[in-house]
Amino acid sequence: MxxxxxxxxxxxxxxxxxxxxxxxxxxxxxxxxxxxxxxxxxxxxxxxxxxxxxxxxxxxxxxxxxxxxxxxxxxxxxxxxxxxxxxxxxxxxxxxxxxxxxxxxxxxxxWNPQGVPGTADHAHEIASRPGALRLRDRLAALAAGQSVVVVGGGLTGLEAATEFAEARPDLDIALAARGGLGDWLSPAGRRHVRKVCDRLGVTVHEHTAVTEVGAGHVTTAEGTSYPASVTVWTAGxxxxxxxxxxxxxxxxxxxxxxxxxxxxxxxxxxxxxxxxxxxxxxxxxxxxxxxxxxxxxxxxxxxxxxxxxxxxxxxxxxxxxxxxxxxxxxxxxxxxxxxxxxxxxxxxxxxxxxxxxxxxxxxxxxxxxxxxxxxxxxxxxxxxxxxxxxxxxxxxx
Structure with missing residues (x-):
């Protein structure tokens, strides 16, 4: 057999x-x-x-x-x-x-919503092709000046935030990282990542834990609220x-x-x-x-x-x-x-x-x-x- x-x-x-x-x-x-x-x-x-x-x-x-x-x-x-x-x-x-x-x-x-309130209802994921296609349509519908918050400062979050900022310089792109920006990289690597984010206009919120995702905002552990016409969840x-x-x-x-x-x-x-x-x-x-x-x-x-x-x-x-x-x-x-x-x-x-x-x-x-x-x-x-x-x-x- x-x-x-x-x-x-x-x-x-x-x-x-x-x-x-x-x-x-x-x-x-x-x-x-x-x-x-x-x-x-x-x-x-x-x-x-x-x-x-x-x-x-x-x-x-x-x-x-x-x-x-x-x-x-x-x-x-x-x-x-x-x-x-x-x-x-x-x-x-x-x-x-x-x-x-x-x-x-x-x-x-x-993707892993990690039980954060509102993530499953309001955030987008790019761990799958259907998720990426849904996000594609949503980003394409945004008008100039609207905000996108990418949650997660790992490899996926870095790639997403810089890709979006380059493709849509008219949008307000932000990256929320639980730790420091690229803190697992060498000093030269961290400097380059920061330089690119600055050049592309990506706003970086370091040492920021997002604890809630709403329809038009994200809320951090400190209680700060950031506008987010679109939230992209890449945190693990x-x-x-x-x-x-x-x-x-x-x-x-x-x-x-x-x-x-x-x-x-x-x-x-x-x-x-x-x-x-x-x-x-x-x-x-x-x-x-x-x-x-x-x-x-x-x-x-x-x-x-x-x-x-x-x-x-x-x-x-x-x-x-x-x-x-x-x-x-x-x-x-x-x-x-x-x-x-x-x-x-x-x-x-x-x-x-x-x-x-x-x-x-x-x-x-x-x-x-x-x-x-x-x-x-x-x-x-x-x-x-x-x-x-x-x-x-x-x-x-």
Whole structure:
């Protein structure tokens, strides 16, 4: 019988894992089914560009995976039973139940309102394409002089505020950061971010915690109210709630606890990658939710699973960071070099060169989805799938 692999979610991590598994395993030995709610690949790192009115090239999965052997199921995952090993999918033609032998959970994350009053009713999110498109329409309807407040001073908030300010210099753009502006960056990185915000006219409210979002304003912990014709909430992400509703071992945020090969510590027939996984990086520090973390975990999981299914020892390449890439509009950027565990060092790249660098990184990430075997240097696994248990030393299933 063919070994049935189901990959849930086709973001960067899930799409790469599915394609890589299809390349690593013979079609007669294994099937790879990719389940996703949308028929097109979403470049999530570009959602602020969509919201600002930019148009992106469509990337249909049917074209990207043509001839690869990956079977597509377009629908929303509504349930996972890790004991019966089934997945329930709601599609346009009804509900379907899929059985699996191995599951790769890559459902990722969404925006996190964090329980702040009024956020769910009045704020916009750019963690999804539908959210970015709704915000696009709302921003386009604003008249000159109206105010936009971006809540959250992390990478997403910085990119959104500067993108909007560059695309709509007629609007009053403000950024509310709980800490200092770019306080995780090096001194040179912080100086450049501040310089760009000043040049683009972005008003920065530092050390400001937004505690309420209204129809036309935001309120801070100090009781100050700032006008906001539009509020954009970028203050963190929340993982998909599905995993926490199963018997899988998760942490208090709902991320699936995995070993070094992205395998669930409680259910060895389940792998978790991307934002859905609690992955220990250098020094045991959890990897942050990001494309930079998701892609290497996809490589790791796909190659480990393929190795186990073919009776080989799972490869392991330590996961580490090299830099943080920040777009600051279309013409400026910041490349902050970091240690393996993501701490800023003195070195930075700024300006137009950094913007080009960031653009190449984004294009490279999307290209990698269609070329999933490019990345971690591992051996191919041409061996026939093992149907009997592999020796423990080989890491068999």
């Amino acid at each position: 063919q070994h049935r692999i189901i990959v849930l979610g086709a973001g960067y991590a899930g799409a790469i894992a599915a394609g890589r598994l299809a390349k690593r395993l013979r079609r007669g030995d294994a099937t790879v089914t990719l389940v996703n709610a949308e028929p097109d690949f979403v470049e999530r790192v570009r959602m602020h560009q969509i919201a600002a009115g930019r148009d992106l090239t469509p990337r249909p999965f049917a074209e990207m995976f043509a001839g690869t052997g990956v079977a597509l199921r377009i629908g929303r995952v509504t349930a996972v039973d890790v004991e019966l090993k089934t997945v329930t999918v709601q599609g346009t033609e009804g509900t379907e139940e899929l059985a699996y032998d191995t599951l790769v959970h890559a459902l990722g994350s969404a 992400f929340a993982v998909h709630p599905l995993a926490a509703a199963t018997a899988l071992e998760t942490d208090d945020t709902g991320r699936i606890v995995v070993d070094a090969t992205m395998r669930s510590v409680s259910h060895p027939d389940v792998y978790a990658i991307g934002d859905a996984a609690l992955v220990a990086g250098p020094g045991g520090k959890p990897l942050r939710m990001s494309c930079a973390s998701g892609i290497p975990t996809a490589w790791q999981a796909a190659d480990a699973l393929a190795a186990r299914l073919t009776g080989r020892k799972p490869p392991h390449t330590p996961l580490r960071y090299f830099n943080q890439c920040v777009s600051l509009g279309r013409k400026d950027g910041l490349i902050q070099y970091v240690t393996a565990d993501d701490r800023a060092v003195r070195g930075v790249l700024t300006g137009r060169v950094a913007a080009v660098y960031k653009e190449l990184v984004c294009k490279g990430a999307a290209w990698g989805v269609a070329h999933p075997t490019v990345g971690m240097p591992v051996r191919r696994h041409p061996a026939t799938l093992r149907t009997e248990p592999a020796p423990a030393a080989a890491g068999g299933l």
